[in-house]
Amino acid sequence: MEVARGLEGVLFTESRMCFIDGEAGRLYYYGIPIQELAEKSTFEETTFLLLHGRLPKREELEGFKKELARRRALPEHLLESFRRYPLSAHPMSFLRTAVSELGMLDPTEGDISQEALYQKGLDLIAKFATIVAANKRLREGKEPLAPREDLSHAANFLYMANGIEPSPEQERLMDAALILHAEHGFNASTFTAIAAFSTETDLYSAITAAVASLKGPRHGGANEAVMKMIREIGTPERAREWVREKLAKKERIMGMGHRVYKAFDPRAGVLERLARQVAEKHGHSKEYQILKIVEEEAGKVLNPRGIYPNVDFYSGVVYSDLGFGLEFFTPIFAVARISGWVGHILEYKALDNRLLRPDAKYIGPLDVPYVPLEARA
Numbered sequence: 001m002e003v004a005r006g007l008e009g010v011l012f013t014e015s016r017m018c019f020i021d022g023e024a025g026r027l028y029y030y031g032i033p034i035q036e037l038a039e040k041s042t043f044e045e046t047t048f049l050l051l052h053g054r055l056p057k058r059e060e061l062e063g064f065k066k067e068l069a070r071r072r073a074l075p076e077h078l079l080e081s082f083r084r085y086p087l088s089a090h091p092m093s094f095l096r097t098a099v100s101e102l103g104m105l106d107p108t109e110g111d112i113s114q115e116a117l118y119q120k121g122l123d124l125i126a127k128f129a130t131i132v133a134a135n136k137r138l139r140e141g142k143e144p145l146a147p148r149e150d151l152s153h154a155a156n157f158l159y160m161a162n163g164i165e166p167s168p169e170q171e172r173l174m175d176a177a178l179i180l181h182a183e184h185g186f187n188a189s190t191f192t193a194i195a196a197f198s199t200e201t202d203l204y205s206a207i208t209a210a211v212a213s214l215k216g217p218r219h220g221g222a223n224e225a226v227m228k229m230i231r232e233i234g235t236p237e238r239a240r241e242w243v244r245e246k247l248a249k250k251e252r253i254m255g256m257g258h259r260v261y262k263a264f265d266p267r268a269g270v271l272e273r274l275a276r277q278v279a280e281k282h283g284h285s286k287e288y289q290i291l292k293i294v295e296e297e298a299g300k301v302l303n304p305r306g307i308y309p310n311v312d313f314y315s316g317v318v319y320s321d322l323g324f325g326l327e328f329f330t331p332i333f334a335v336a337r338i339s340g341w342v343g344h345i346l347e348y349k350a351l352d353n354r355l356l357r358p359d360a361k362y363i364g365p366l367d368v369p370y371v372p373l374e375a376r377a
């Protein structure tokens with residue numbers, strides 16, 4: 001049997017949620033092009049789509065929005081614990097620990113019936129934003145704000161994070177970013193969630209594992225790494241030389257490259273446009289300009305190899321504009337991706353939840369004699 005390094009090209013299940021055409025740079029959630037969703041949908045509507053496999057009718061959407069809104073508040077016990085979490089911890093570690101603690105606080109943690117998974121999934125989707133916003137406030141030396149049920153998920157997230165109600169334009173920006181990040185097939189964190197869940201562990205454990213996986217700089221953590229790259233480059237004038245040096249040393253340009261896309265990631269296309277808009281309007285043009293130069297200069301070498309900007313390349317410019325420091329970029333990704341994780345767990349469970357257990361080609365020796373400790377050289 002051939003070894004598929006990194007499980008590349010391995011089909012381990014069937015799914016209706018997401019189709020990625022990596023060669024053409026196209027992405028669909030339940031068959032709907034991502035650009036349409038990003039432009040016309042809301043996070044709540046897209047989440048309904050990911051959990052139910054179809055767009056909601058008007059009254060269904062209203063009910064779903066209310067259902068999510070009423071689940072936003074965190075248990076007092078968890079809020080008290082937050083005061084003991086070290087504020088120096090990375091916000092992804094904070095989120096990972098909070099999800100795990102939510103599991104301990106749920107007396108029916110181990111119930112993995114389809115209905116219980118759906119209910120607990122809604123709870124996590126609603127609460128992720130509250131956890132991340134509370135962490136931001138605490139890091140700023142401020143009290144976490146109670147969620148507001150009269151605001152949309154995107155607007156309430158911004159309200160809880162920044163302490164002021166966002167403008168309709170900011171709300172739309174957040175919605176678009178959340179929709180773009182909500183789902184992406186069997187990426188590393190979703191696969192991690194499914195691998196954990198296939199053991200019939202509880203939802204909180206599977207999602208804790210997914211958060212841990214998303215944190216890595218080769219996955220969701222790349223958005224933070226991109227902003228660090230921008231800071232290291234410093235000025236647009238330095239960008240070309242910086243890229244040439246990096247590539248000469250065979251180092252990776254963060255926010256570029258993808259296992260599936262061998263063309264421009266369509267999400268990066270939408271985010272590039274949004275980043276340009278905010279850069280022009282609000283004067284973050286230096287960051288945006290640096291990225292454009294990096295894209296062009298690195299592209300000379302990397303595009304012919306099928307390496308283009310991915311979803312993490314331009315998102316940070318948008319998040320900065322919405323008031324977030326770079327350490328919150330990956331948690332924002334998680335606030336969106338929780339919908340995809342829950343959707344996939346529901347889908348995989350309904351299918352058969354077969355235990356995931358790949359194998360490796362053994363390349364070691366056999367029948368090696370056991371040498372007693374005193375006889376070892």
Ligand SMILES: CC(=O)SCCNC(=O)CCNC(=O)[C@H](O)C(C)(C)COP(=O)(O)OP(=O)(O)OC[C@H]1O[C@@H](n2cnc3c(N)ncnc32)[C@H](O)[C@@H]1OP(=O)(O)O
Nearest residue numbers: 217218219220222251252253254255256257258259310312
């Ligand atoms: C939400 C997301 O997860 S999107 C991805 C976010 N991650 C990043 O942006 C980090 C930078 N990118 C990368 O590290 C990679 O492109 C990955 C991990 C995303 C995907 O990579 P894979 O498909 O596994 O390719 P792999 O890591 O095997 O690299 C293949 C070759 O392309 C090169 N390459 C891949 N990405 C880059 C990059 N960003 N910059 C420079 N070279 C790159 C590798 O160095 C390697 O070169 P080699 O064959 O000469 O050794």
Ligand SMILES: O=C([O-])CC(=O)C(=O)O
Nearest residue numbers: 183184186187188259311
């Ligand atoms: O699909 C992947 O491998 C990574 C990615 O873009 C995502 O998770 O959004």
